Amino acid sequence: MSVDKQPQGMGMQLTESGLPASVQYLAGVDQLFIKQKIEMLEVLTGFETRNRYAVLNKEMQQVFFVQEESSLCERCFCPMNRGFNLHMTDNNTQEIVRMSRDFKCCMGCCWCGGGCCQMVINVESPVGRLIGRIKTGNSKWKPHIQICDAADNHMFTAWGPCCPCQAVCCPEDIDFPITDPGLTQRVGNVAKVWRGCCPESFTDADQFRVTFPMDMTVECKMLMVAATFLIEFYVFEQQKKNNNSG
Template sequence: MAVHKQPQSMPMQTQMSNLPPSVQYLNSLDQVFVKQKIEMLEVLTGFETANRYAVLNKDMQQIYYVQEESSLCERCFFPLNRGFQLHMTDNNSQEIIRMSRDFKCCMGCCWCAGGFCQMVINVEAPVGILVGRIKTGNSKCQAHMQVYDAADNHMFTVWGPCCPCQAICCTDDIDFPITDPSLTQRVGNIAKVWRGVCTDMMTDADSFRVNFPADMSLNAKVLCIAATFMVDYYVFEQQRKNNNN
């Protein structure tokens, strides 16, 4: 079920914004779900297809749709390094947010996720206006990402576990806490939702739950949702590739 009227009023905040009403709908939310669509061609053949996602509210109503645009050659031969644009549209097919990442020859692991190997997702909302960036950072074994605003101020840090796996013996959701830069205050959470062993073994379509304070600024909520896509591409695309090998 899709939400077609997004929204008529935003009672949680009165901040001025140049974002369209469909994005300002996030003002009233403290949780969204990001569910990757199952691609049958990829299931049957292993061929890397462009990812598609639905963004849902807590009532499981679709509020946005996300479509990856990327090179067929890069998806086939450099799936982890590929550059892409993620086009987020509302239920009226209007593009409201664009997330883009450049192709990198080096796909940084935790040890070398900064510098030349650093992956960066630029977030525009609306298209053409930068609201921030998601960058990977160095660590010994944990996935480490940092969220920056348009002025390159460090807003949040996202840390993942050393072993982000789910299996029959490990069925819990996998948490990626969102903290302030000092790591002392937890301001939100990204969780990869456990969907069952059969689904996880047969498909690579992931599901995520994103939590943030209802009164968080609209731009910050947009960046937290964008960080979810960095988690998927940087952590779980790499994990699936390693499992396939």
């Protein structure tokens, strides 16, 4: 089921802020779920297919849909490093947000996450209008994510746990608290949701929950959603590859 409050008609409708009208739906929510679609070809063969995600509200109604565009060669041989475009569309199939990342030879390890191996996702809404960037940052061990605006000002920071793993013996959700750059005030959270023993064991379709203040600006909410995808590819894509190799 999908929400029915998105603008209808031909062409891209923009608000006074310059954002697509469909994105304005975020003004009235404080939580979203991002659920990766299960790809049967990948389950049966281990062949790395293009990821697809449904963005859902609290009632589990589809708000947006995200489709990955990437190179077959990079997905097969460099899955964690691959470049991609993530096309976010509304329920009228209009592209309202594009998240893009370039291919990097190195994966973006903790020590050099802010240097030559830094992973960066550019977030455009509508396509061609940059609203911010999501970057990996330096760290001795923990996953470190920085959320920046279009002028590259550091707005928020997300730190993950030292060992972001889930299993039957530790089925708790994995939290990535989002704070101000000084780490003094918590302003949101990204959590990888435990889906149950069988789904976690036999599929790699992750599910995330993103929370933020209701009164946060729509652009900031969208950047936190984009940060979830960098966490997915930067942290959990590596685990998927290791599990498949095992």
